[in-house]
Amino acid sequence: MVASTPSWRPAVPIPEEWLLWIRDEEIPARSEEFFPVMNPATGQKLCQVARARAADVDSAVRAAEEALPMWSAMPAAVRGCIMLEVALRLRETETELALLETLSNGKPLRESRQDVGKAAEAFEFYGGLADKLFGATIPISPDYLNYTVREPVGVTAHISPWNYPLRLALRSVAPALAVGNTVVLKPAEETPLTALRFAKILFEAGVPPGVFNVVPGFGPEAGAALASHRRINHISFTGSVATGIEVMQRAARNVVPVTLELGGKSPNIVFADADLDQALEGTIEAIFTNAGQVCCAGSRLLLEDSVYDRFVTRLMDRTKRIRVGPGIEDSDMGPLISEEHRRRVLGYIRTGQEEGATLIMGGKVPAEPKAGYFLEPTLLTDVPNSARVAQEEIFGPVLTIFRFHTAEEAVYLANDNPYGLVAGVWTSNLVRAHKVAAGIQAGQIYVNDFFSGSVATPFGGYKQSGFGRERGVEALYHYTHVKSVCVRLKG
Numbered sequence: 001m002v003a004s005t006p007s008w009r010p011a012v013p014i015p016e017e018w019l020l021w022i023r024d025e026e027i028p029a030r031s032e033e034f035f036p037v038m039n040p041a042t043g044q045k046l047c048q049v050a051r052a053r054a055a056d057v058d059s060a061v062r063a064a065e066e067a068l069p070m071w072s073a074m075p076a077a078v079r080g081c082i083m084l085e086v087a088l089r090l091r092e093t094e095t096e097l098a099l100l101e102t103l104s105n106g107k108p109l110r111e112s113r114q115d116v117g118k119a120a121e122a123f124e125f126y127g128g129l130a131d132k133l134f135g136a137t138i139p140i141s142p143d144y145l146n147y148t149v150r151e152p153v154g155v156t157a158h159i160s161p162w163n164y165p166l167r168l169a170l171r172s173v174a175p176a177l178a179v180g181n182t183v184v185l186k187p188a189e190e191t192p193l194t195a196l197r198f199a200k201i202l203f204e205a206g207v208p209p210g211v212f213n214v215v216p217g218f219g220p221e222a223g224a225a226l227a228s229h230r231r232i233n234h235i236s237f238t239g240s241v242a243t244g245i246e247v248m249q250r251a252a253r254n255v256v257p258v259t260l261e262l263g264g265k266s267p268n269i270v271f272a273d274a275d276l277d278q279a280l281e282g283t284i285e286a287i288f289t290n291a292g293q294v295c296c297a298g299s300r301l302l303l304e305d306s307v308y309d310r311f312v313t314r315l316m317d318r319t320k321r322i323r324v325g326p327g328i329e330d331s332d333m334g335p336l337i338s339e340e341h342r343r344r345v346l347g348y349i350r351t352g353q354e355e356g357a358t359l360i361m362g363g364k365v366p367a368e369p370k371a372g373y374f375l376e377p378t379l380l381t382d383v384p385n386s387a388r389v390a391q392e393e394i395f396g397p398v399l400t401i402f403r404f405h406t407a408e409e410a411v412y413l414a415n416d417n418p419y420g421l422v423a424g425v426w427t428s429n430l431v432r433a434h435k436v437a438a439g440i441q442a443g444q445i446y447v448n449d450f451f452s453g454s455v456a457t458p459f460g461g462y463k464q465s466g467f468g469r470e471r472g473v474e475a476l477y478h479y480t481h482v483k484s485v486c487v488r489l490k491g
């Protein structure tokens, strides 16, 4: 059966019911309950997914625990090769996965395709690294041999968000698997489909039963049960600050370490001497990619005074040309994830105006398309930096625009915020670029670009954007213990 398809027909039929993935099979939830997954471009139900609760999470953790000895003892190079096979199959399944992502998340198809590519890159990068994580020998004295080895931490839990469902889930799953850990993944309730489809891909590529398990369900049920589980050894969480704090509190009771990636309110600083054409395109990409539902969105545009009026005029012209429409039609910008989230973003736009900001573009639900959770690309100027819209993550297509006169003022404004995830700096002055990069409290700085870097680039936050690093070699360290062995050599 194919779920109802009002204005389009997917090339691949979407199953109506999806189950949990535990060990090597699809199984119903213990309660036999389901929850609906919606299509945000139509507001209609796409399919339904088994609703995991504590008992199901427990089964998944047990399965992961049982699989641990075998997976961690496998020669690292073999594990790496299996991961490369997973990457290959991910790429082969790109069209199907991208379609599932677009149907449940709403983003344009080309963005979904890129996301699948990025997910595959994670398996390529960490698959290649699996047998290259070396220990050290420490020359303390001729009478001792002291060396370190890195061991997997054990069962790792991953709680992932809906904005980049597959890509962000696999960003932490890939390094965890590479070094011999097993995995229980709780995908976001809005978008669990690609994680479930991926489980089969992984299994067919040769990953043994129980190494990877998926428990779709609601945050306060499946998510909380996973975060509180006594038999997990690490949690990777990506999502809101409030939920991150709760996850950390639950983990703390069992002395389980966490890695938190909690979003941001990232500054994008344009100096008058920048290549303004590039800066304009970069600004558009920074805020309207995935309808602004991006942890590292450039949601605060800081413009140097001498270029302010000219740049804002060009920005308005460029923003006008953004085609809002269903992701399946590969529009420029798709809908927001849910009606509730759109209400929240509209609430921020209202609050911003009450706080003194001027709405110069957008701010409304567009006349077309009628169905779905669309919102116009929105620009706010005259925003006081103390305003909520300047300080809080809106997670929508809403750009707040500020004026600065000196580099020092730009850095001050950039840092005058509880978050510190990324920052963009546009200038042709090399010295200034490096000085500003040094002054900003954020995990990654982009110069004359936005969203640059790759799977090899460590990624993570300062301040309330979280801690720990995803991607890069750094991520591997979160998923290993370092063990020191010290051997007395004298008689």
Ligand code: NAI
Pocket (backbone or CB within 6 Å): 159, 160, 161, 162, 163, 186, 187, 188, 189, 217, 218, 219, 220, 222, 223, 224, 225, 227, 238, 239, 240, 241, 243, 244, 246, 247, 261, 262, 263, 264, 294, 295, 393, 394, 395
């Ligand atoms: P959330 O942080 O509540 O959800 C993220 C994940 O955590 C989901 O899998 C969810 O099921 C799970 N979760 C929720 N409550 C939980 C709990 N009590 N225990 C364990 N797991 C739990 O984020 P939500 O509600 O989807 O979005 C709210 C805001 O969070 C957004 O508007 C945005 O500002 C921010 N956000 C940031 C993201 C990022 O990329 N850093 C991604 C998603 C949301």
Ligand code: MG
Pocket (backbone or CB within 6 Å): 219, 240, 243
């Ligand atoms: Mg939430």
